[in-house]
Amino acid sequence: MRWICSFLMMWLLxxxxxxxxxxxxxxxxxxxxxxxxxxxxxxxxxxxxxxxxLYDVSxxxxxxxxxxxxxxxxTKTGGKQINWLLPIAMDGGYQARLYQAEPLLSLGFGAAxxxxxxxxxxxxxxxxxxxxxxxxxxxxxxxxxxxxxxGTGLAWTDYRRYDEDRRGAFALPAVQIKYVKRFSF
Numbered sequence: 001m002r003w004i005c006s007f008l009m010m011w012l013l014x015x016x017x018x019x020x021x022x023x024x025x026x027x028x029x030x031x032x033x034x035x036x037x038x039x040x041x042x043x044x045x046x047x048x049x050x051x052x053x054l055y056d057v058s059x060x061x062x063x064x065x066x067x068x069x070x071x072x073x074x075t076k077t078g079g080k081q082i083n084w085l086l087p088i089a090m091d092g093g094y095q096a097r098l099y100q101a102e103p104l105l106s107l108g109f110g111a112a113x114x115x116x117x118x119x120x121x122x123x124x125x126x127x128x129x130x131x132x133x134x135x136x137x138x139x140x141x142x143x144x145x146x147x148x149x150x151g152t153g154l155a156w157t158d159y160r161r162y163d164e165d166r167r168g169a170f171a172l173p174a175v176q177i178k179y180v181k182r183f184s185f
Contacts, residue, residue, distance in 0.1 A: 029073045072087070084110075091133070098140070106126065106131075
């Protein structure tokens, strides 16, 4: 799956229209890359049980492979007062003993509109299109072979209901609104 996301990212970047003669090209506005997983929330593996005892099973959530993620925003001039925005996010996935997340590619869109010579408003929607990112987890077992979630201590059946809400909200489309006024002295 990792190579599919890499291929999609390369295809997307190569498919962006470039019109050098008119000056109307897609340019890289910002780029952020880091060596950590940002495509989902990984549990720490520390919780307090119903008996009040502190449990540390964080070793089950340590990654087995290197992680990476990147976010970029491309911009294209659409006239004197508007710049189109194309936010792209990519995550290489996560592989641990009890938690696995597939690589993820996310696309969005937006616009930056000049209101006055030194004033701008930017509206952007991230995560409009998501490719990949499927998450799978495995339970831990207590001394009576009952399943529970090692990240929270919840019974596995209770966690599955909670998990659907938590995952569904993580990669929802997100609206970003910024108002910028520059001051000169």
